[in-house]
Amino acid sequence: MHTREDFLTHVQKTHTCWLWTASITDHGYGQLRWHNSQRRYAHHVAWELYHGPIPDGAHVCHTCDVKHCVNPSHLYLGSPLHNSYDFMTRQWHKHNTRKLTPDDVRRIRELGKIHSVSHINRAYYPQMEHKAIRRILSGEYWQHVK
Numbered sequence: 001m002h003t004r005e006d007f008l009t010h011v012q013k014t015h016t017c018w019l020w021t022a023s024i025t026d027h028g029y030g031q032l033r034w035h036n037s038q039r040r041y042a043h044h045v046a047w048e049l050y051h052g053p054i055p056d057g058a059h060v061c062h063t064c065d066v067k068h069c070v071n072p073s074h075l076y077l078g079s080p081l082h083n084s085y086d087f088m089t090r091q092w093h094k095h096n097t098r099k100l101t102p103d104d105v106r107r108i109r110e111l112g113k114i115h116s117v118s119h120i121n122r123a124y125y126p127q128m129e130h131k132a133i134r135r136i137l138s139g140e141y142w143q144h145v146k
Helices: 004-008 042-051 080-098 102-112 117-123 130-138
Strands: 011-013 018-020 031-034 038-041 059-062 075-078
Touching (some): 004 042, 038 042, 059 080, 102 117, 117 130
Antiparallel strands (some): 059 075
16 A cells, blocks of 8 residues: 555545544554555554655644544644644533533523623633633534524
8 A cells, every 4th residue: 555545445534534444553543554564543644645744743633533534634733732732622622512401502692692701601601611602602513503
C-alpha cells in the first residue's frame, strides 16, 4: 500500500468522517504498515498523503475526536499541549451540554430574551460555560429543539 488509492481501500466514508476499517490500536487509532513495513497511525499517513510531511514535534490532531477518522479535512497540526487542551475542551462542552434536557434548552432560550449570558450562567446553570450557553441561544447547539 503506497498510494492514495491503496489507502482509500481501507476507508469507509460517512457523511462526516472517513473511518479506517483495517487494523485499530488498543487506543482506538487506525494503524497500518507503510512503505518499509514501518507501523504508522492511519491519520498520520492521511495527513501526509493529502497535506505533506509532518514537521518534527508536531502532532496530527482530530477536530472530530474520532480516533480512527482519517478525513484530511478533520486533521490539523498542533503541539502535544494544544492537542490535549483542545480535546479536553471539546469533551467538557459535549459532556456539559449533553446533561441538559430539551426543557432546559427551552428555558435557557426564554431566559436569554431578558437576561445576559453571564446572569443565566451564574443564577441558573453554573455548571455550564458561557460559550455553551451562547451557542444554545444562537441555535448552534440543540438545533432540533424548538
